Amino acid sequence: MASMLLSDCSTSATARLVPLQRRISVLTSQLRSQVSLPWGAVSPRLVHSSGSRFQSPCTVASAMSTDTSAKIIDGKSVAKQIRDEIAGEIVKLKDATGVVPGLAVVLVGSRKDSQTYVRNKKKACEAVGITSYEANLPDDSTEEEVIKQISLFNNDPSVHGILVQLPLPRHMNEENILNAVGIEKDVDGFHPLNIGRLAMQGRESLFVPCTPKGCIELLHRYDVEIKGKRAVVIGRSNIVGMPAALLLQRANATVSIVHSYTKNPEEITRQADIVITAVGVANLVRGSWIKPGAVVIDVGINPVDDAESPKGYRLVGDVCFEEVSKVASAITPVPGGVGPMTIAMLLSNTLSSAKRLHNFQ
Ligand SMILES: Nc1nc2c(c(=O)[nH]1)N[C@@H](CN(C=O)c1ccc(C(=O)N[C@@H](CCC(=O)O)C(=O)O)cc1)CN2
Numbered sequence: 001m002a003s004m005l006l007s008d009c010s011t012s013a014t015a016r017l018v019p020l021q022r023r024i025s026v027l028t029s030q031l032r033s034q035v036s037l038p039w040g041a042v043s044p045r046l047v048h049s050s051g052s053r054f055q056s057p058c059t060v061a062s063a064m065s066t067d068t069s070a071k072i073i074d075g076k077s078v079a080k081q082i083r084d085e086i087a088g089e090i091v092k093l094k095d096a097t098g099v100v101p102g103l104a105v106v107l108v109g110s111r112k113d114s115q116t117y118v119r120n121k122k123k124a125c126e127a128v129g130i131t132s133y134e135a136n137l138p139d140d141s142t143e144e145e146v147i148k149q150i151s152l153f154n155n156d157p158s159v160h161g162i163l164v165q166l167p168l169p170r171h172m173n174e175e176n177i178l179n180a181v182g183i184e185k186d187v188d189g190f191h192p193l194n195i196g197r198l199a200m201q202g203r204e205s206l207f208v209p210c211t212p213k214g215c216i217e218l219l220h221r222y223d224v225e226i227k228g229k230r231a232v233v234i235g236r237s238n239i240v241g242m243p244a245a246l247l248l249q250r251a252n253a254t255v256s257i258v259h260s261y262t263k264n265p266e267e268i269t270r271q272a273d274i275v276i277t278a279v280g281v282a283n284l285v286r287g288s289w290i291k292p293g294a295v296v297i298d299v300g301i302n303p304v305d306d307a308e309s310p311k312g313y314r315l316v317g318d319v320c321f322e323e324v325s326k327v328a329s330a331i332t333p334v335p336g337g338v339g340p341m342t343i344a345m346l347l348s349n350t351l352s353s354a355k356r357l358h359n360f361q
Contacts, residue, residue, distance in 0.1 A: 058283035058320030068325035071222070073297070073332045075214070078221050079340035083128055086347050090129040093351070093360055101354035103161040103187065103346070104133040104153040108141055108172070114165045121163075124343045130350055133159060139169050146172065147180045154182040160357055161187030161350035166239070184357065187349040189213075190239060198246045206356070207349050212244035214341025215276055215297045216251065222330060224274065224295050226251040232272035234258045234265070234285065234318065240278035240299055248274070265289070277318040287323030296324055296331045299338045 093099055103125055107118050118134065125132040133156075135149045146164070153162045162185045168174050178190045186194055189207035197203040219226060231253040235241035241257065249255045253274065258265045269275055269289040277285055278299035290296060300318030317334030325331050332338055355361070 058286065058323060068331075070296075070325040070328040071330040072325075073218050073222055073295075073330050073337060075218060075332055075337040076340045078218060079214075079344040082217070082341075082344040083124065083347060086344075086351055087128040089351055093355060093358075094129070097358055097360055099354055099358050099360070100129065100131050100158075101161070101350050102131045102133060102156075102159045103163070103350045104135065104156070104159045106135045106137070106146065106149055106153070106162070106164045108137045108146055108164070109139040109169045111167075114167075118165055121343055121346060124347060125350075128347055130347060131158070141169075143172050143176055146177050150177070150180045154180075154185060159185065160354040161185055161346075163188045163346070185353060187346060187353055188239075189243070189349070195238070195243065198243060198250070207353070208247065208345075209239055209243045210342045210345035210349065211240050211278075211299060211338060212247050212276075213345045213349075214338055215244055215299065216247050217345065218297060218332065218338070218341060219274065219295065222295075224330065226253045226274065229253050229273040230271055231255045231274040231276070232258055232269045233276045233278070234269065235278035235280075235299075237278060241276075244276045244278065244299075248276070279318050281318055282316045283318070283320040285319040285324060287320065287327045290324050290327045292327055293329045294327070296328045297338060298332050298334055301334060301339060 090101060093101070103121070105118050105121055107114060122132045122134065133153070135153075137146060137149065146168075150162060150164070153159045162181050164177055164181065166174070168177060175192075179192065181188075181191055183191050183193050183206060186207050187210075189195065189198075189205060189209040194205040194207050195209075197205040198208065216226075226248060231245075231248040233241050233245040233248065233255065234257075236245070236257050236259045241259075245255050245257050256268055256272070258268055262268065266286075266289045269285065270291050272291060272294055274295050274297070275285070275290065276297045276299065280300055280302060282300070282302035282304050284300075285296075285298075296319055298317035298319040298321075300316075302316050302318070303313040304316050305312065306314040315335050317332075317337070319331070319334075321331070321333065
């Protein structure tokens with residue numbers, strides 16, 4: 001059985017191309033020091049290993065490599081197309097009603113990665129005609145201070161969407177804070193009522209979390225049939241894995257979730273026509289995990305050391321692109337796959353919210 005390193009949360013861990021035992025200790029120490037973990041809390045059971053330690057390294061190829069048989073699912077260009085569509089719809093909304101959609105972002109603390117994501121969200125808003133509002137609170141803010149800020153945005157009629165950038169500082173209770181976002185402005189779709197409705201037959205969420213929504217949108221735009229197909233989601237985080245599985249199920253796929261206690265992840269994944277990975281472990285999914293012709297959506301964004309890159313690192317996914325692109329029929333690259341779709345879906349949710357709040361079809 002293949003080496004196994006799985007996370008229950010979609011944290012992005014720095015993984016290196018080193019033998020398994022060292023990789024575990026590198027991962028563990030990096031997770032402890034909270035380096036580059038854009039997707040939230042660190043589970044004490046994050047790194048779980050079993051099986052062979054003699055797996056060959058995945059030689060990470062550039063996503064531009066020509067030695068692939070799989071079609072590249074180009075999230076960057078789909079996201080651009082969606083942003084253009086949104087910009088057009090915002091003009092129509094404004095012309096008909098005078099309403100300009102507004103998005104408020106709450107950023108707590110000074111994490112560089114979160115600051116970058118927030119900056120990118122603001123730029124994306126500007127480009128399509130959404131007004132952005134920002135509240136920056138210091139690392140040592142109290143939960144009450146954050147909730148007070150959220151309440152101000154809840155009561156502001158020019159704000160149609162509110163999001164709290166994750167992860168929050170460790171001393172804060174994420175659940176309390178996310179519960180404070182008014183369900184009608186919860187454009188991240190993280191409120192338990194929105195997630196709960198996603199899990200229920202015959203109910204509709206007001207908003208679907210952006211990253212999983214982006215994954216499904218990519219499948220639709222590339223004409224990948226979901227109905228009746230077997231799908232495997234690797235990872236069960238609240239913000240990606242679990243909602244992705246629910247969305248696939250709602251689209252009538254037969255869904256399995258692979259997680260850190262799954263005994264035979266490779267065998268289960270190999271049965272899937274559609275694979276979505278969101279674990280934050282670089283190159284975990286190898287060619288041997290994939291059924292020939294499967295479609296692979298890689299949500300992982302993992303920095304790995306790269307002396308040749310000006311930054312000293314580059315980003316890779318959860319999937320060993322070089323191997324999997326030779327087996328799959330279609331695959332998302334990292335970067336340039338799911339990542340850009342996250343922000344496009346946020347803009348789409350904000351526009352829907354403005355339309356709903358102003359009864360505009
Ligand atoms: N409140 C939220 N917090 C977080 C979310 C979220 O959806 N809501 N997701 C992530 C961070 N994130 C947006 O917030 C995000 C991450 C990555 C990308 C992206 O476009 N990635 C690029 C690569 C970027 C690079 O080169 O550094 C890609 O994959 O091509 C967009 C948004 C955690 N927090």
